[in-house]
Structures are given as structure tokens and as C-alpha cells.
Amino acid sequence: MSAAMNGSLPICSSYEALCDQFSWSIPEMFNIADAICDRWAADEERVAITFEDPDKQIHQFTYRRLQRDANRLANLFASLGLARGDRVTVCLPQRPECAISHIACFKSGIVSCLASVLFGEEALKHRINGSRSRLCIVDADNYAKIEGIFDQCPSLEHIVVVGEVDADLPLGFYAATRELSDEWVNVATRAEEPAWINYTSGTTGLPKGVVMPHRAVLGNVSAFEYLFDYFPQPGDVLWSQADWAWVAGFADIFLVGTFHGCRIVSTSMKGFDPVEGFRILSDHKVTVSLLTPTMLKLMREASARVETDKVQLRVVLSGGEAVGAELASWADEHFNLTINEGFGQSECNGMIGSNPKLMSVRHGSLGKPTPGAVCAIIDEDGNEVADGERGNIAIQRPHPAMFLYYLDDPEATSAKFSGNWMLTGDIGSRDTEGYFWFH
Numbered sequence: 001m002s003a004a005m006n007g008s009l010p011i012c013s014s015y016e017a018l019c020d021q022f023s024w025s026i027p028e029m030f031n032i033a034d035a036i037c038d039r040w041a042a043d044e045e046r047v048a049i050t051f052e053d054p055d056k057q058i059h060q061f062t063y064r065r066l067q068r069d070a071n072r073l074a075n076l077f078a079s080l081g082l083a084r085g086d087r088v089t090v091c092l093p094q095r096p097e098c099a100i101s102h103i104a105c106f107k108s109g110i111v112s113c114l115a116s117v118l119f120g121e122e123a124l125k126h127r128i129n130g131s132r133s134r135l136c137i138v139d140a141d142n143y144a145k146i147e148g149i150f151d152q153c154p155s156l157e158h159i160v161v162v163g164e165v166d167a168d169l170p171l172g173f174y175a176a177t178r179e180l181s182d183e184w185v186n187v188a189t190r191a192e193e194p195a196w197i198n199y200t201s202g203t204t205g206l207p208k209g210v211v212m213p214h215r216a217v218l219g220n221v222s223a224f225e226y227l228f229d230y231f232p233q234p235g236d237v238l239w240s241q242a243d244w245a246w247v248a249g250f251a252d253i254f255l256v257g258t259f260h261g262c263r264i265v266s267t268s269m270k271g272f273d274p275v276e277g278f279r280i281l282s283d284h285k286v287t288v289s290l291l292t293p294t295m296l297k298l299m300r301e302a303s304a305r306v307e308t309d310k311v312q313l314r315v316v317l318s319g320g321e322a323v324g325a326e327l328a329s330w331a332d333e334h335f336n337l338t339i340n341e342g343f344g345q346s347e348c349n350g351m352i353g354s355n356p357k358l359m360s361v362r363h364g365s366l367g368k369p370t371p372g373a374v375c376a377i378i379d380e381d382g383n384e385v386a387d388g389e390r391g392n393i394a395i396q397r398p399h400p401a402m403f404l405y406y407l408d409d410p411e412a413t414s415a416k417f418s419g420n421w422m423l424t425g426d427i428g429s430r431d432t433e434g435y436f437w438f439h
Contacts, residue, residue, distance in 0.1 A: 009225045015358040015368060022222070022371035026400055030191035030214050033070070033106040036258035038186070041067040047263045049096045050237075050284060054268040061096040063261065066103060071184035072177035073104035079180070080158055082134055084109030084187055087197070089133040091115040091124065091142055094244050094266045097162045097173055099254060101137045106195060106214070109187035113197045113209075116245035117142045123207075125149045128156055130209050130407060131197055137173070140165050191215035197407060198247055198346050209407030210346045217255050219401025223350025223370040224256040227342045228288050229315045229357050232260045236314075239265035239280060240290035241272050247346050252290055252317070274302035282310040289313060292320050293327060296339075300330050308334055317342050317353070322438065328363040341367055343393075343436070345424055347403040347416065351375060351395050352436050366393075366428070366436040373399060377430050382418035390439050393428040394421040 012018040040046055040063035049061040082088070088105050090112050092098035105112035113131040115124055117139065124145055128136060132155040138146050140163030147169060150156060161170040189195075195214040199207040225231045238257040242249030244266075257264045265284045269276055272295050281289065291299070296318060313335045319342045323331075331339045342353035343366040352375055354367035361367075369375040374396035376384045385391045395402070397420050405413040416422060427439045 009222065009230060009371060011230070012358070015355070018226070018358060018371055019369075024218075024222075024372055024400060026191055026215050026218055028191060029188055030218070031106060031186050031189045032195055032214050032217050032255070033103050033186055035217060036255060037063060037067050037070065037103050040258075040261040046261060048258060048261075049099060050263060050265045051096050052265070052267045052280070052284075059096070061099075063258075066096070066100055068182040069100045069177070070103040070107055071182045072180045073100060073173075074107045074184045075180040076160075076171075076177050077104065077108050077110060077135070080135065082108065082110060084189075085111065085194075086135075087111045087113050087131040087133040089113040089115050089124075089128050089131060089136040091117055091119070091136060091138040091146065091245070092162060093117050093139060093141075093268065094241075094249065095139075095162075095268070096266065097137075097139075098244050099258070102196065102254075106189075107184055107186045109189050109193070111194045111197060111211075114199070114245045114250060116243050118243070119145075121145050121149050125152055126206065127199055127209075128153045130199075134158065135160065137162070139163055143167070143170065189214050191218075192404070194404060196250075198245075198250070200346055208409055208412055211404045211407050213404050215400045216251075216349075216402075217259060219372075219399055220251045220349055221256055221259050222372060223344075223353070223401065224252055224317075226355055226358075226370050227317050227340055227350060227353045228256075229340070229355060231256070231288060231315070232262050233287070233314065235285075236260075236287045237263050237265060237285055238288045239267075239284060239286040241267075241269055241277065241295065242290055242292075247344070247349050248290060248319075251349050257288075272298060274298040275306050278302065278306045278308055278311065281313060282307070285312050287312055287314045288317075289315075290317050290319075293318055293323050294321075296323070296327055296331060300327065300334075303330075303334060311335060313337060315340060319343060319353075322364045325363050339363070341365070343367070344401075348395055348399060348401050348422060350401060351424075352393075362435055364437070366438065368434050368436065369395075375436065376421070377428060377436075378418060378421050378423065382421060387430050387432045390427055390429050392418075393424045393426045393436065394418070395424070396420050397422055
């Protein structure tokens, strides 16, 4: 296994020592499917995903099962004429078939386009047409949305459905692949080659397609080994309610967890139910979780009426807004840990964060740059400002987790940078000890 595939941070006693010892090792050729699936599949018993269905029935999917099903799906793609560089929209909830679909795309050199089941027809049409997807994979509950826009999506040729629908148009996810070969030779992709497209939130105009390369996994892995307190530790199990169509659930949990061959819990929870959250954490012995401050506040409100002493969390990462001292104090008491905070964007995930093993955590702060990241506060002219002054939070390129470009939008891509600084658009400052803060 190459150093790049290993992804292990050096064990250090301080943040400064870790940053001094850390260096990137990015190979020229790299395929995500090799790293997150195939290298673990030789162990027939190694569980990749524990899926809890709506009836609370448990389904275990091993890495070998993911590999076989993804190989069959890759063979289906090939039989339909899809090839390297084509796009496939994946509109599935947090379930094993979502993972299988993305892995099959990676194996084929096809670019997967992330689409949430929460989207309506217009949002889905924007993504399918923008990405020029030739195929869409969707679950039965959301099939009607895709059927409703099928004639308005010129590039869309095929629909594959997970579950049963009363329609002739779609192919069944398992029915169409059951008789196909479970062997497949992965396309030899370059690390710089497009792997997936996730869309921005669209707060300033229409959502933009963020094209991510295969190497982005390596950038995310190192960041989250740091943000998850030297992840993985023996017995680590991951869960978050975060949708796998968003960068937080997709990269932080699914890609990072499978890269290290860990077990991920996926559930059918719609919205966030704090009582269910406590139950899932306890029943599945989850040790690593991503919980937003809003989720944590709901859990704090619910904690008096649920049993919490069976929770075995060793690390919780939070972000999106400041956790705050009061909420952090509650988490310290109930989970016996210090909340880690992190900051990133669709265009470059895992840029800044905290790790209580290596630094003094200051709740409300974003933390410090993750290993290998060079971050600064930049003025309108692209110059670094002095500590304490406000400006644009920025990260220097190159960085493995950084996007390639906005799909079909070179002007927006150019505007995202000032020289070698990628501008987040978020205003912040850095104090004299190197901690970054939102403003």
C-alpha cells in the first residue's frame, strides 16, 4: 500500500509538531473505488454499512457485498453505453445502494452527481441538465419527481429505481443487475480526473456544480483523521444524520469511513429526531459522529427524557455555526468529550478545525488549519492582513481536497481565487495564537 493510500497522520504531542511532520503524497494514478472498497473486500466478513430500515430491521452490507454489487452496476452502465467521463445523478437517501451507486461510478470512470431526496423537481432538473446526466438512480419514494421531469431533461436516457414502482420506464436496481457479472476491472483514473459533482447551496444565484477529483478523498482523509481525534481508533463506528448528498455526510462520513475500512451506520431517519439520535448512538455503539449545533441543542432538550449513559462516543465533530461555551459544557458532561469544531466548503472540505488532543479548544473559534492546509485572512487585493484584522477566510492552492472547477462556469471559477488563494467568501479573523474566528 502506498503512503497515499495509508493516509495515517504522524502521532505527535502538539499541533505544531504535527504540522511540521506532515506532508502530502498524492500519486498520479488513483481511483476512489480502489481505496474505499476493493482493498477491503478480500475480508468476506468485514462490515461496511449497517443499515437500519424504516421497520428497524438491521441489514449488514460487507465490503465484499459492496464490491460485488458495484461491479454488477458498473457492468449495467457499460451495457447501456455509458463510459468514462459520462455523468450519473444519484438521488438516494442514506442507504447502502447510495454507496454502491457512487462506487460503481468511480469504478467506471463515470462522474456521479449528488442530489438530495429533499429536492423538488426544479432543483433536480437543474442538476440533471447542468451535469448532462445520462442516467439517474433514485429510490421508489422519489421516483415520481424524476418521471415528472424526464421529458424536460434532454440528456437523461435511463432511470434506475431502488424499490418497487408501478411504471414501465425504470430499470430495477437489483432486477437489472442480478444476472450480470460481479467482476469488473476498474478504470485507471488519474488523481486529477473528475470523480463527483456536488452543488453549492445557491445563496448567490443558481447552485453551481462543484467538480471534485479522485484525489479529493486523500485531502479529506487527512483532515478528518485530525478532526476525528486520530481516526480511526480500534472499534470505531461512524454515524451522522447528515445526508450523503451533502459534502458533510458524503465526504466526512461515507468516504472517510470507508477509506479506513470502518463500519458506518445508515438509517432511514427523516429530519432529525433527537430521541432517535440517542437510541441510534447507543444501540449501534457509535464512537464517531458529526452533529451540527442545531442537532446538539435538540439532543440537550431531549436528554432529560432518554437514557444517555449507554452512549459510547469518543469524538463529535460539529460545524456550520459556533457551538458556544454553554452547549459545549453540556456535551462535555453528557458525552465525556470535548466537541471538535470544523470549517470547510463544498469547494474544499476540512480546511480548519480543532483537536483537543493537540491544542486548547476555544469554543466559538473555527480552530486552526488542518495538517497540510495553509489558510489566511485576505483583503480585497489578495494580501494577507495582520492578526486581529477582518478579511476573507482563504486557503492556498494546491490542496488535494480542493475542487477542479465550477461546471461550465470558468468566470465563477476564476472569481473564486485571488492569486493562489481560494476565497471562501466568509469574513473572519485570525488571532495572535493562530485560531480563526467567524465574523
